[in-house]
Amino acid sequence: MLPPAHRLVDADSFRVAARAGERAGSRTLVVHLWTPGEGSDDPPRVGFVVSKAVGDAVTRNRVKRRLRHLAREHVPSLPGSAVLVVRALPAAAGASYDALGADLGHALRRVLARTTAVPA
RNA sequence: UGGGCUGGCCGGGCGACCGCGGCGCACCUCCGGGUGCGACGAGGAAGGUCCGGGCUCCACAGGGCAGGGUGGUGGGUAACACCCACCCGGGGUGACCCGCGGGACAGUGCCACAGAAAACAGACCGCCUCCCGGCUCCGGCCGGGCGGCAAGGGUGAAACGGUGGUGCAAGAGACCACCAGCGACCCGGGCGACCGGGUCGGCUCGGUAAACCCCACCCGGAGCAAGGUCAAGAAGUCGUGGGUCCGCCCGCGAUGCGUGCACGUUCGAGGGCUGCCCGCCCGAGUGCACGGGUAGACCGCUGGAGGGCGUCGGCAACGGCGCUCGUAGAUGGAUGGUCGCCCCCCGACGCCCCGCGAGGGGCCCGGGGACAGAACCCGGCCUACAGGCCAGCCCGUCCG
RNA sequence: GGUGGGUUGGCCGAGAGGCGAGGCAACGGACUGCAAAUCCGUCUACACGGGUUCAAAUCCCGUACCCACCU
Numbered sequence A: 001m002l003p004p005a006h007r008l009v010d011a012d013s014f015r016v017a018a019r020a021g022e023r024a025g026s027r028t029l030v031v032h033l034w035t036p037g038e039g040s041d042d043p044p045r046v047g048f049v050v051s052k053a054v055g056d057a058v059t060r061n062r063v064k065r066r067l068r069h070l071a072r073e074h075v076p077s078l079p080g081s082a083v084l085v086v087r088a089l090p091a092a093a094g095a096s097y098d099a100l101g102a103d104l105g106h107a108l109r110r111v112l113a114r115t116t117a118v119p120a
Numbered sequence B: 001u002g003g004g005c006u007g008g009c010c011g012g013g014c015g016a017c018c019g020c021g022g023c024g025c026a027c028c029u030c031c032g033g034g035u036g037c038g039a040c041g042a043g044g045a046a047g048g049u050c051c052g053g054g055c056u057c058c059a060c061a062g063g064g065c066a067g068g069g070u071g072g073u074g075g076g077u078a079a080c081a082c083c084c085a086c087c088c089g090g091g092g093u094g095a096c097c098c099g100c101g102g103g104a105c106a107g108u109g110c111c112a113c114a115g116a117a118a119a120c121a122g123a124c125c126g127c128c129u130c131c132c133g134g135c136u137c138c139g140g141c142c143g144g145g146c147g148g149c150a151a152g153g154g155u156g157a158a159a160c161g162g163u164g165g166u167g168c169a170a171g172a173g174a175c176c177a178c179c180a181g182c183g184a185c186c187c188g189g190g191c192g193a194c195c196g197g198g199u200c201g202g203c204u205c206g207g208u209a210a211a212c213c214c215c216a217c218c219c220g221g222a223g224c225a226a227g228g229u230c231a232a233g234a235a236g237u238c239g240u241g242g243g244u245c246c247g248c249c250c251g252c253g254a255u256g257c258g259u260g261c262a263c264g265u266u267c268g269a270g271g272g273c274u275g276c277c278c279g280c281c282c283g284a285g286u287g288c289a290c291g292g293g294u295a296g297a298c299c300g301c302u303g304g305a306g307g308g309c310g311u312c313g314g315c316a317a318c319g320g321c322g323c324u325c326g327u328a329g330a331u332g333g334a335u336g337g338u339c340g341c342c343c344c345c346c347g348a349c350g351c352c353c354c355g356c357g358a359g360g361g362g363c364c365c366g367g368g369g370a371c372a373g374a375a376c377c378c379g380g381c382c383u384a385c386a387g388g389c390c391a392g393c394c395c396g397u398c399c400g
Numbered sequence C: 001g002g003u004g005g006g007u008u009g010g011c012c013g014a015g016a017g018g019c020g021a022g023g024c025a026a027c028g029g030a031c032u033g034c035a036a037a038u039c040c041g042u043c044u045a046c047a048c049g050g051g052u053u054c055a056a057a058u059c060c061c062g063u064a065c066c067c068a069c070c071u
Helices: A011-020 A057-077 A090-094 A097-117
Strands: A022-025 A029-034 A045-050 A083-088
Touching: A022 A097, A029 A097, A045 A057, A057 A083, A057 A090, A057 A097
Parallel strands: A045 A083
Antiparallel strands: A022 A029, A029 A083
16 A cells, blocks of 8 residues: 555645646556656655546445555655646556556656656 | 245355554654554445434424324334234235225315216116007008106216016016125124124215325424534735746735625614424624635544343243453545465366266366445445355155 | 435427427428528437326336535
């Protein structure tokens, strides 16, 4: 599981990351990555959005838990103070743990490449 | 041995590693917290939110009307729309199952279409006596009229008791027998719903209250986002200047919610969470519309009408007593990931065993194991659900 | 978590126990040199499952889905 310090909790950060952050998607999920620049010394944080379209309560919880677990391995590779939002799509309900992991890694590599390549 | 009915129960098991949640203990701390160890950590429905209660606030929870609910009887319970037993009606060969199951002589309404007629009787076709006219093969036939009748026809969901007889011009509960149904009374049984039997009566009196309604009983309202404690007085809006990737950003000033309308400070607005009246209480600002904003910590927060065993009472639901167990409390919301062995189901290449055979069993391999995730807590109801276990009973078949 | 409301053709929407309006759209035809507009006609529905009633979109119970609200 993801340690508490790396969990994204407040609604404003979700909104900012989803609107202003870099975005990359796959069949099962979409990731938003936003780096606030200097002035913040928060650790990188990750949040999840799993809407009702994904499935019932059991399905949504399972997807969220798997994503939290998977996100653990990627935290060290995130830049400092980064805010990562992972939004699950309906296809995530039927995806295996390995497939979710592959999609997450792939999408994350793409946003990271774009963010570090343009160090505005 | 084949099929079926009912009740109760389980809802994969053992283990390893990495994580998550609150808790306990120890240590460290820059007092924000951190580290280590330990036991614990979703359900029978946690679900739908359809009922009932606890709890909290609204006055101490008041009165009347309105409104809502329940609806065979007797019990159980904190309470219920739930449960148990029984009664009545219906279904089944049977075990057993199903029923919102009070009242239609308190009153009102509705019953489309069809049909002569739809609720109180009435008469379209029709049947019969008599009279008049016409025809006649003298048997009658046709048309009209004064009356009598309701058996037969057809319509409909439903047509004013059924069958047989007496009777009559033809008929009719007009009368008779039996049957069905209604009412009154009596006897017996049962706490009761009701059941069994008998006598008499008038001969019968449609359905619908999940239509209004009447009767009996029950219900004050809101809901843990209830409610309480403590911090913070910010988020915002308007004006103005500047910047900009045209999304916004920065500085200064004003306000501390803003604007508009209405009513009002004891001659009292308004409020006290569905409406009206009364009563009581609070009361200086309030109501409405538009625009803006909806944020932090802690308490409530888990020990209860609780589970198990024994015993006694009771047909049972359930209750009394004794012993015993006590182990979820998150708040972007804790159970996930990986793996081993076993169990169950499915598939199939191959191999082995049993059998004359149809086929059965085993090993290896692959896939699968339902419905579904606590959010204040209980008691029910309803709905979803792979597979399986236990007990009792019914019907059929075979053998003895 | 809690509290209310809704579901009628492809779309919007009336209906309050016996016949389900109307409009837009679609299709066919008429008109036109071709279209538009107009006119005529056609098609398609009571969310699902039970119950009450002679009869249910309507009344009652359950299920599914959708929407709004809470400070």
